[in-house]
Amino acid sequence: MFVRGLKRKCFDGEEDIEGTLAGIKAIPSYNLQRQSLLDMSLVKLQLCHMLVEPNLCRSVLIANTVRQIQEEMTQDGTWQMINTQSTGQASLDRLVSTDILCRSSREQAEGKHVPSYSTFNKDFEGDQTQDSSETMSTASSVQAPRNLQSNVWEMENPQENKGNFQKSLDQIFETLENKSPNSVEDLFSEVDNSYYDLDTMLTGMMSNTKMAHCDGLETFSSPTTPTSNSNCKSDLNELDHIVEILVES
Amino acid sequence: SLAGFGSLMQDVLWCFSQVKGTIDIGVTEADIISTVEFNHTGELLATGDKGGRVVIFQREQESKNQPHRRGEYNVYSTFQSHEPEFDYLKSLEIEEKINKIRWLPQQNAAYFLLSTNDKTVKLWKVSERDKRPEGYNLKDEDGRLRDPSMITMLRVPVLRPMDLMVEATPRRVFANAHTYHINSISVNSDYETYMSADDLRINLWNFEITNQSFNIVDIKPANMEELTEVITAAEFHPHHCNTFVYSSSKGTIRLCDMRTSALCDRHAKFFEEPEDPSNRSFFSEIISSISDVKFSHSGRYIMTRDYLTVKVWDLNMENRPIETYQVHDYLRSKLCSLYENDCIFDKFECVWNGSDSVIMTGSYNNFFRMFDRNTKRDVTLEASRENSKPRAILKPRKVCVGGKRRKDEISVDSLDFSKKILHTAWHPSENIIAVAATNNLYIFQDKVN
Numbered sequence: 001m002f003v004r005g006l007k008r009k010c011f012d013g014e015e016d017i018e019g020t021l022a023g024i025k026a027i028p029s030y031n032l033q034r035q036s037l038l039d040m041s042l043v044k045l046q047l048c049h050m051l052v053e054p055n056l057c058r059s060v061l062i063a064n065t066v067r068q069i070q071e072e073m074t075q076d077g078t079w080q081m082i083n084t085q086s087t088g089q090a091s092l093d094r095l096v097s098t099d100i101l102c103r104s105s106r107e108q109a110e111g112k113h114v115p116s117y118s119t120f121n122k123d124f125e126g127d128q129t130q131d132s133s134e135t136m137s138t139a140s141s142v143q144a145p146r147n148l149q150s151n152v153w154e155m156e157n158p159q160e161n162k163g164n165f166q167k168s169l170d171q172i173f174e175t176l177e178n179k180s181p182n183s184v185e186d187l188f189s190e191v192d193n194s195y196y197d198l199d200t201m202l203t204g205m206m207s208n209t210k211m212a213h214c215d216g217l218e219t220f221s222s223p224t225t226p227t228s229n230s231n232c233k234s235d236l237n238e239l240d241h242i243v244e245i246l247v248e249s
Numbered sequence: 250s251l252a253g254f255g256s257l258m259q260d261v262l263w264c265f266s267q268v269k270g271t272i273d274i275g276v277t278e279a280d281i282i283s284t285v286e287f288n289h290t291g292e293l294l295a296t297g298d299k300g301g302r303v304v305i306f307q308r309e310q311e312s313k314n315q316p317h318r319r320g321e322y323n324v325y326s327t328f329q330s331h332e333p334e335f336d337y338l339k340s341l342e343i344e345e346k347i348n349k350i351r352w353l354p355q356q357n358a359a360y361f362l363l364s365t366n367d368k369t370v371k372l373w374k375v376s377e378r379d380k381r382p383e384g385y386n387l388k389d390e391d392g393r394l395r396d397p398s399m400i401t402m403l404r405v406p407v408l409r410p411m412d413l414m415v416e417a418t419p420r421r422v423f424a425n426a427h428t429y430h431i432n433s434i435s436v437n438s439d440y441e442t443y444m445s446a447d448d449l450r451i452n453l454w455n456f457e458i459t460n461q462s463f464n465i466v467d468i469k470p471a472n473m474e475e476l477t478e479v480i481t482a483a484e485f486h487p488h489h490c491n492t493f494v495y496s497s498s499k500g501t502i503r504l505c506d507m508r509t510s511a512l513c514d515r516h517a518k519f520f521e522e523p524e525d526p527s528n529r530s531f532f533s534e535i536i537s538s539i540s541d542v543k544f545s546h547s548g549r550y551i552m553t554r555d556y557l558t559v560k561v562w563d564l565n566m567e568n569r570p571i572e573t574y575q576v577h578d579y580l581r582s583k584l585c586s587l588y589e590n591d592c593i594f595d596k597f598e599c600v601w602n603g604s605d606s607v608i609m610t611g612s613y614n615n616f617f618r619m620f621d622r623n624t625k626r627d628v629t630l631e632a633s634r635e636n637s638k639p640r641a642i643l644k645p646r647k648v649c650v651g652g653k654r655r656k657d658e659i660s661v662d663s664l665d666f667s668k669k670i671l672h673t674a675w676h677p678s679e680n681i682i683a684v685a686a687t688n689n690l691y692i693f694q695d696k697v698n
Contacts, residue, residue, distance in 0.1 A: 040588075
C-alpha cells in the first residue's frame, strides 16, 4: 500500500526533471509527496475556517507544518520547480500515499541530497525583476506562513469573509507559482492585521474600517504574466478537485 | 475493597459490569460523551455530552443478599448544563458540548461540580429532597392562598416523607472570561479557588465571585502572526495550592508557582524531552503535542499523553520523563493518513489508578490500554457490546503489526478509527473503571472471587 525505499531526487537540470516525471507516473517522489502534504495542509487551513470556529490548536499545528515544509523546500531549491512539474499531471497523483514523509529522516538519510544554494539564489534574483510589476518586495527570510497565520487565527466572521478567503487562497497559490517564496509574507502586508485582532474587534473599534478592507481585498490586482495566470488557473482547478476529494471523504 | 492498592496487573482480571447508552446503529451527535469523572469517594460518576447534558450515576449500596452485584451505578440525576449560544459579535456559534467536569470535595449533604463548555464554567449543586412540609396555615393543600380572615386556628407545619427527588441547580455562572476555547478546569486544594485554561490564557477564580477572575498565564503574543504554540491542558497540584502545571502543543510542560508573581509567565520548572533528531519527520511536532496532563495522587509525578505515548515525569527531573509507554506505535507509519483524516489531532486523556501504580489511556477501535508501572506489563482491552455479558472477563486484545496474523489478532488496517476511546476514569480507591466509547459508557470492575 505504501511506497518504500524511494530515494529522493535532486532537481538540478532538465534531465532530472524528465526522469522524475517518468518516475512520477509509476511512483510519486519525495518532492511530490511533500508538495502534496503542503497542498493538503493549506486546504485544511482554509477548510477549518468555514466551520463554526476554528480549533486553534489544530490550526497552529498545521501552520507549523506548512512552515517546516516551506523552509525545507526553500533550502533545497525545489521551490522553483513547482511550476514546471504541475502541467499535465492529474491532481490525484499529488495526493498519493505520502508514506515517505512518515519515515524518519534517518531512514531517508541515504537519499537526502545536500541542497545547493547557488542555483536557488540566481533564480530568486531573476524572479524579483519579473515580479516588480506587482506590489511585492524582497523579504529577508522565509516568513511565508506567518501572515498566513494572521489571517487564519483571527477571522472572526467566516461567512462574511468566505469571499475574501477564496481570494486569499488564490493569492497564496499565485504567489507559490511566481517562484517567489518570500512574497507570501507581503501578500498580506497591505492588510492591517489589527483588523483581525480579536481583542480589537471586541472593543468594536474596527467596525468602520471593516468594509474598507473588504473592498481593498476585492480590488487586489492579479498577476500580469500570462504564463503564471494559466498555471494558476490549472492549479486552482486541481485545488477544487482536491477539496472535492477531501470533502467527500 | 482495597484491591486497587499495590495489586499487580497480572492478578487483576477485568470484567464487564454495565453499559449505559443506546445500541442504535446510528449515533446521535448530541449523545457523544465528551467527559467522564468520578467524584472523590467514587460514589458518584458524572458524564458530560456534546448536547450539553450532564448525567450523574450513583453507586448503589452493596447488598449482603447479592454479593456478586458489587454496587452498580444507576442514574441519579440528569440535567441540561449548557445550551448552545450565539456570539453575535463574531457571528459564531458557541457549542454546548461539555468539555470537562470536575467535582468539588463533599462538605455537606449536597454535591457540587464544575462543568464547562468552550466559554462558560458553571457550578452546579446537586441535592436530595425526600421530605416536604405539610400543613401550611396560609396555603391549602393545592398551594392556593387561603383567606386570612377564614383562619380560626394555627398549626405548625410538619415534614412528611416524599419520593426522593434529586435536584440540580446552577449556583454560579463564570462567564465572559475566555476569548479562546476552554480546554481544562481544575479545583485547587484550598477548595476556595479553581482555574480555567483556554488555548492562550489561564484564569484563577474564587468560587464566590463570578464577575472577576485573575489572569495567571498569558501566552498570547503581541503579534498573532508569531503564534506557534498553545496551551493544551492545565491542572493544580493535589496538595500544594500554589502550584500548577500546564502543557503545550509543542510537547512541553511548565510548572508554575503562584507565590512568585501575579502573572506566572515565568515557569518555576520546564519539562521537555530532547528530540531524537534521527526520528524527525514533518509530523514530529504534531505527535508531540500533549493532549492531557495529570498529577499523580501523591503529587510526586505528572503524566502526559501525546499522540503515540504516555509519559511519566518526576517533578524533580525536568530534562526527560522517567517512564515512556507506547500506546499504539504501529500508527507511526500511518501518520500521513491520520493527518489527512484529522485523526492525528484526536485528544486522548490519561488517568492514574488510586495507588498510582497503574495508568490507563484510550486508543482506536474501542481499545484502551493499561500500563503497570511496577511490573512494566501492559494490556489492551476492548469496550464492545460483544464482550458485554454480565461479569464476563475481558480478553486481552492484540494488534498484529506485520507478518502472520494470529487468530485473535486484528491487523492495523482493520482498525476502526471512528471508534475512539478519548475519555476514561478510574475509581479513586477501587478497581472500577469507566470508559466512554462514543455514545456508550462502559463500567468494568475487577473480578470478585
